[in-house]
Amino acid sequence: DKAALGAFTRAEPLIAGEPAFESFVRHRLGRLRFNLHDLDGAIREYRRALELRQRLGDRLGEAVTANNLGHALHLRGRYDEAAAFLDRALALWKPGEDSTQQAQTLINRGYLHLDLGETDRARERFREAWWLSRQAKDRDGKATALNALGSLELDIGQPAAALRPFQASLRLRQPGSRGWAVSRTALGVAYRQLGRMEDARRAYADALPIFHDLGETRYEAVCLGNLGWLEVAAGDNDAALGHLDAALALFQSLAIPSEIARSLEGKARVLRHRGDLKGARQLMEDALAAIERHRVSQTSDTTRAEFFSTQQDSYSLQIDLLMDMHREAEALEVNERSLARSLLDRLGRARAGGRRYAALTQPRSRSAAEIQRGLLDRDTLLLEYRLGEERSFLWAVAPDSLRAFVLPGRAEIETVAGPACDLLARSFDHTAEISASMKLDKLSPMLLGPVAPLLPGKRLLAVGDGILRNLPFAALLEPGTGEPLVARHEIVALPSVSVLGEIRSAIAGRPRAPKELWVLANPELAGTDEPLPHAEEEAAAILALAPAAGRFAVQGRQATRAAVLTGGLRDYRFLHFATHGSFTANDPDG
Numbered sequence: 001d002k003a004a005l006g007a008f009t010r011a012e013p014l015i016a017g018e019p020a021f022e023s024f025v026r027h028r029l030g031r032l033r034f035n036l037h038d039l040d041g042a043i044r045e046y047r048r049a050l051e052l053r054q055r056l057g058d059r060l061g062e063a064v065t066a067n068n069l070g071h072a073l074h075l076r077g078r079y080d081e082a083a084a085f086l087d088r089a090l091a092l093w094k095p096g097e098d099s100t101q102q103a104q105t106l107i108n109r110g111y112l113h114l115d116l117g118e119t120d121r122a123r124e125r126f127r128e129a130w131w132l133s134r135q136a137k138d139r140d141g142k143a144t145a146l147n148a149l150g151s152l153e154l155d156i157g158q159p160a161a162a163l164r165p166f167q168a169s170l171r172l173r174q175p176g177s178r179g180w181a182v183s184r185t186a187l188g189v190a191y192r193q194l195g196r197m198e199d200a201r202r203a204y205a206d207a208l209p210i211f212h213d214l215g216e217t218r219y220e221a222v223c224l225g226n227l228g229w230l231e232v233a234a235g236d237n238d239a240a241l242g243h244l245d246a247a248l249a250l251f252q253s254l255a256i257p258s259e260i261a262r263s264l265e266g267k268a269r270v271l272r273h274r275g276d277l278k279g280a281r282q283l284m285e286d287a288l289a290a291i292e293r294h295r296v297s298q299t300s301d302t303t304r305a306e307f308f309s310t311q312q313d314s315y316s317l318q319i320d321l322l323m324d325m326h327r328e329a330e331a332l333e334v335n336e337r338s339l340a341r342s343l344l345d346r347l348g349r350a351r352a353g354g355r356r357y358a359a360l361t362q363p364r365s366r367s368a369a370e371i372q373r374g375l376l377d378r379d380t381l382l383l384e385y386r387l388g389e390e391r392s393f394l395w396a397v398a399p400d401s402l403r404a405f406v407l408p409g410r411a412e413i414e415t416v417a418g419p420a421c422d423l424l425a426r427s428f429d430h431t432a433e434i435s436a437s438m439k440l441d442k443l444s445p446m447l448l449g450p451v452a453p454l455l456p457g458k459r460l461l462a463v464g465d466g467i468l469r470n471l472p473f474a475a476l477l478e479p480g481t482g483e484p485l486v487a488r489h490e491i492v493a494l495p496s497v498s499v500l501g502e503i504r505s506a507i508a509g510r511p512r513a514p515k516e517l518w519v520l521a522n523p524e525l526a527g528t529d530e531p532l533p534h535a536e537e538e539a540a541a542i543l544a545l546a547p548a549a550g551r552f553a554v555q556g557r558q559a560t561r562a563a564v565l566t567g568g569l570r571d572y573r574f575l576h577f578a579t580h581g582s583f584t585a586n587d588p589d590g
Contacts, residue, residue, distance in 0.1 A: 005032040023052035027065050034072055037217055037254055042072045050085075063092035067105040074112050075218075077257055079307065080299045082112055099136035103129040107148050114155055115258075116306035122152055140179060143172035147183050150190070159193035166190055178214055181207035185223050192230050200230050221250035221259065228266050237270045244270070257294035261287040265314055268321070277325050284318040288337070301345055308341050316388050323393060328404035329368035332395045335386050336365035339463070339496035365498040372399050375501050381458040382497055383451065383473075387413060387466045396451045405450035414467050416443045421470045428533055436475075444477040452479035459490045463497055513573045516550035519543055521578040523559035535578040542576050 009029070016022070026049035033041035046069035053061040070085035086109040093102045110125030126148040133141030146169035153162035166187040173180035188203030204227045211220035228243035248263040264287035271280035291311050298304045315338035322331035344365070366375065376382060382397040385407075392407040407413065420443050423436035447468075448455070455478060462473040473493060474486035485491055494500055521539035522531055536555060543551050552572070554563045559579070569575060 005029065005036065019052050019056055020058075023049050023056065023058065023061065023065075026052065027061070027068070030065075030068060030072075034068070039072050039076045039254075043069060043076065046072060059092055060097065063089045063105070064101055066092065067101065067108060070105075070112075071108045074108065074115075075256070077294055077297060079112060079116065079303050083109075083303075086112065099132040100138050100141055103132040103136075103138065103141045103145065106132070107144055110148055111151075114152060115310070116303065117310045118306065119152060119156055123149070126152060139172050143169040143179060143183065146172070147186055150186055154186075154189055154193065159190040162190040163187070163194075176210060178210065178216060178219075181210040181216075181223075182219065185219070185226060188230075189226055192226070192233065197230060197234055201227075204230070217250055218254055218256070221247045221254065224250070225259065225263055225266065228263070232266055232269050232273075235273070237273055240270050241267060257290045261290040261294075261311075261314060264290070265317060268317065272321060272324075277321055281318070281321050281325070284314070284321060287314055288318060288334075295341065304341070304345065312338060316386070319386055319393065320388065320391075323404065323406075328395065329402055331393070331404065332368050332371075332384065332397070332402070333365065335384060335393075335395075336371075336496055336498050339365075339465075340499050344496070344499060344502055365496070366501050368397070368402060370501070371397060371497055372402065375497055375504075376461075379457070379459055380461060381451075381454055382461045382463070384463040384497065385447070385465045385468050387468070392465075394447070394450060396454050398454075403451075403454075407450070408446065410466065413443075413446065416446065417467045417471055421467065424472060424475060428530075440475060440477055445479055448476060448479055448485075455479075455485075455489070459492070460485065461492050461494055461497060461500070463494050469495070513571055514550075515552070515572045517543065517546035517552070517574045517576065518567065518569055518572040519551070519553040519576045519578065520559045520564065521553065521555045523555075523579055524557055525580065532579055538578045539576070542578075546574075 026045045030042045030045035030049060033039075033045060046065055050062060050065045050069060053065055066085045066089035070082045070089060073079075073082035073085065086105060089105045090102075090109065093105070106125045106129035110122040110129065113119070113122035113125060126145055130142060130145035130149065132138075133145055146165040150162040150165035150169065153159070153165070166183060170180065170183040170187060173183055184203045185207040188200040188207070191197075191200035191203060204223055208220065208223045208227070210216075211223055224243050225247035228240050228247055231237075231240035231243060234240075244263050244266045248260065248267070251259040251263055264283045268280040268283040268287065271277075271283065291308075291314060295304050295308050295311075298307060315334060318334050319331045322328075322334060371382065376397065376399050378399055380398070382395070384395045384397070386393045387410040389411075390409050392409060392413060394405045394407055396403045396405070416439055420436060420439035423432045423439060426432040427436050460473070464471060464473070474484060474491045476485050477483065478485050478488060481488070519539050519542060522535040525531075539553060539555065543553055552567075554560075554567070
């Protein structure tokens with residue numbers, strides 16, 4: 001490849017004025033630079049080739065180059081641009097044209113979906129790629145698609161389900177080839193997650209020298225990293241550090257932030273096993289810094305949020321470390337850093353004013369001291385939750401105190417909280433209401449028992465995590481009283497307490513709205529949602545609290561989306577929606 005690159009580079013003066021030939025040379029230079037791990041050079045050449053092929057009307061050539069450019073941008077971590085070019089390539093293909101190239105584009109797009117946590121979309125792409133490869137009798141394409149489907153199963157925590165596609169992929173590969181080594185490595189990950197350590201170790205040992213001999217640095221680094229994580233799980237700290245250090249050096253040479261962070265996290269786990277909490281903490285700070293740099297490098301809020309939602313385990317490890325070190329306030333600060341980042345970005349941009357925001361510092365989460373001094377008064381108690389695999393945490397924060405409590409792990413809480421949320425959503429049905437009460441009887445002491453003595457007389461700010469974001473905290477039973485929290489407390493649910501600080505900053509200089517209250521009640525809903533019981537009575541009671549001249553309501557057929565968008569809501573201090581609403585715990589915006 002180096003020799004070919006030199007030859008093509010020397011030919012550059014000869015291609016001036018020959019756009020068709022130049023587009024071929026530029027595309028070829030892009031492939032050569034890609035193979036030599038010069039992603040920036042590859043991206044530069046592909047951009048030139050793409051421009052030429054578009055100008056020439058070479059639709060098929062444009063599709064191939066757009067795919068290669070999108071793939072290179074994905075590996076470079078520029079997800080929005082990558083998505084745009086991969087989608088452009090898919091739009092250019094027509095049915096029946098070059099199934100091999102179409103399938104490869106689908107695979108590349110699917111892996112981008114997977115990196116952003118979009119598993120359903122990834123599955124659709126991978127299955128379509130497998131079908132196209134099967135129709136074309138493309139043995140290697142089928143193997144690549146099967147490998148992708150196995151990788152998806154690993155990503156959603158189903159290693160047993162991943163074995164079958166990985167093994168089928170391996171049977172289609174030429175032993176000793178690059179593709180065979182890729183499938184063998186992926187199979188090793190499944191074995192490791194299933195606890196089959198020796199099978200995993202053999203798989204990695206088979207693949208590693210192939211990658212090294214072929215100069216496949218990225219795959220070699222991935223294989224070394226997998227070996228490191230295997231030894232972390234096996235408890236061989238020295239071997240784990242050796243492999244992770246080697247992987248880290250290669251990933252740093254390739255400038256892949258997400259893999260750099262993962263290697264640092266592996267090393268941090270080793271140091272934690274050794275009892276070096278301080279060293280582990282520093283490695284995790286470096287890992288989180290790499291994640292944050294990668295997050296803010298994305299151009300769209302949605303992509304930032306989707307990427308960030310896939311990185312929460314790293315924040316959980318740092319929180320665990322800090323709690324082991326009895327640094328509860330710092331653990332709370334890390335938790336705040338992990339919450340609602342894209343919402344904070346949007347609030348900060350709105351406060352700074354459009355494009356001018358781009359030149360400003362990103363909005364930051366609040367420190368524990370800032371939360372206590374600036375966001376809480378003596379009548380307010382913050383309850384902030386973090387769900388973890390082995391243990392969860394609850395921070396109870398007041399202006400003059402900060403305490404942390406250990407709760408059961410995520411699975412134990414979700415087993416009760418998930419059904420409780422579902423039943424509460426259907427509690428207009430008497431049977432569901434009774435079942436929800438039974439779940440709340442079990443869930444309430446789990447979530448509130450440790451802080452029961454701190455609750456009386458307090459306004460409560462509740463920051464949930466995972467399934468707890470769906471939970472109406474007002475319905476939880478206050479320990480010792482048997483009454484719902486809402487009976488004795490004002491309750492405010494927040495995606496993070498830092499969001500509250502940003503909102504306060506955003507409205508600090510805003511003039512008071514001239515009107516008091518805008519209400520929407522009981523719109524006519526399509527689909528399966530029935531009218532919300534007593535919504536109109538609720539609206540009438542709330543409207544009665546505001547003077548007639550300063551209130552406005554839309555109900556029934558008048559309660560439409562258009563009414564919301566054109567109703568001048570910014571002129572009102574309070575908005576009330578008496579209707580159904582839903583969101584999911586997987587919403588990346590938190």
